[in-house]
Amino acid sequence: MPLKAKHLLGIRDLSAEQIQLILDTAESFREISTRPIKKVPTLRGKSVINLFFEASTRTRTSFEIAAKRLSADAINISASTSSVVKGETLVDMARNLQAMAPDVIVIRHSSSGAPHQLARICDAAIVNAGDGAHEHPTQALLDALTILDRKKRLAGLRVAIVGDVAHSRVARSNCLLLGKMGAQVRVCAPPTLLPLGFERTFDLLQPMEHPGTLWVTHDMQQALADADVVMMLRIQLERQHEAFFPSVREYFRFYGLSAERMQAAKPDAIIMHPGPINRGVEIASDVADGPYSVILDQVTSGVAVRMAVLFLLAGGSKEETGA
Numbered sequence: 649m650p651l652k653a654k655h656l657l658g659i660r661d662l663s664a665e666q667i668q669l670i671l672d673t674a675e676s677f678r679e680i681s682t683r684p685i686k687k688v689p690t691l692r693g694k695s696v697i698n699l700f701f702e703a704s705t706r707t708r709t710s711f712e713i714a715a716k717r718l719s720a721d722a723i724n725i726s727a728s729t730s731s732v733v734k735g736e737t738l739v740d741m742a743r744n745l746q747a748m749a750p751d752v753i754v755i756r757h758s759s760s761g762a763p764h765q766l767a768r769i770c771d772a773a774i775v776n777a778g779d780g781a782h783e784h785p786t787q788a789l790l791d792a793l794t795i796l797d798r799k800k801r802l803a804g805l806r807v808a809i810v811g812d813v814a815h816s817r818v819a820r821s822n823c824l825l826l827g828k829m830g831a832q833v834r835v836c837a838p839p840t841l842l843p844l845g846f847e848r849t850f851d852l853l854q855p856m857e858h859p860g861t862l863w864v865t866h867d868m869q870q871a872l873a874d875a876d877v878v879m880m881l882r883i884q885l886e887r888q889h890e891a892f893f894p895s896v897r898e899y900f901r902f903y904g905l906s907a908e909r910m911q912a913a914k915p916d917a918i919i920m921h922p923g924p925i926n927r928g929v930e931i932a933s934d935v936a937d938g939p940y941s942v943i944l945d946q947v948t949s950g951v952a953v954r955m956a957v958l959f960l961l962a963g964g965s966k967e968e969t970g971a
């Protein structure tokens with residue numbers, strides 16, 4: 649079944665059916681990464697450019713691995729080693745890359761809307777790998793795949809998203825995806841890290857597109873009560889240009905995830921974090937490394953989701969997966 653989308657710019661643009669198609673395709677690709685030879689010819693002859701203007705470990709590596717496992721040619725470009733340092737603009741750079749006829753360009757950029765700008769001028773499929781504080785769609789998709797693996801459903805689940813919501817593209821994409829798939833989302837942050845009217849931005853979606861519920865609180869105990877999933881967000885010090893909380897110690901006291909605080913959630917609740925973790929700031933080490941943590945499962949799911957996204961956008965043949 650086709651995705652019926654040329655680009656993946658955000659979860660906001662996807663229907664529940666498109667999200668389900670990506671998740672089903674990712675699930676079918678999981679097994680390839682467990683084979684002794686982790687490679688299928690599905691995207692042979694296709695080329696994927698990974699264009700990263702911001703630091704990344706998980707997203708960049710998993711897009712490269714995903715492309716290579718599907719036999720696409722993967723080309724990695726960092727802003728620091730490109731002609732951006734000589735003053736080339738994003739638009740000029742994109743036009744030059746397009747002249748080399750890539751099939752997919754994956755872009756991470758500190759400016760919200762940078763992938764949308766590329767989509768307007770490139771023939772290649774554009775994938776948003778994180779744009780400013782706007783969206784990180786493949787993170788939300790890999791989070792959903794991880795939740796499905798453990799909980800077998802998204803609809804009706806109680807999901808607490810806690811932390812630096814103001815600067816988090818992960819929070820935005822997850823709120824959109826979980827809402828579209830019928831989950832109950834509780835968003836929790838200190839007042840300084842929760843934009844006023846955050847919940848109303850999700851009310852703008854039609855009820856049919858957003859069957860779940862979303863509410864906000866500053867009280868972590870309330871957010872975690874009977875939660876099935878606790879998703880912690882990284883404190884994004886690189887995007888904070890003023891003091892949003894008095895001290896790390898104070899922040900952890902009210903919004904850090906400890907084993908004691910987890911007792912408010914369901915006994916089988918899973919703990920998620922997109923990484924990189926600030927240990928002892930938003931999450932205690934024993935919780936991050938404990939039995940309910942699925943943080944490394946999220947990373948594993950990331951390869952399958954990115955294989956699915958590249959496959960669906962670059963138009964590979966499923967017959968060639970050998971699955």
Ligand code: CP
Nearest residue numbers: 704705706707922923
């Ligand atoms: N979750 C995530 O986007 O991690 P990276 O910044 O390492 O890619």
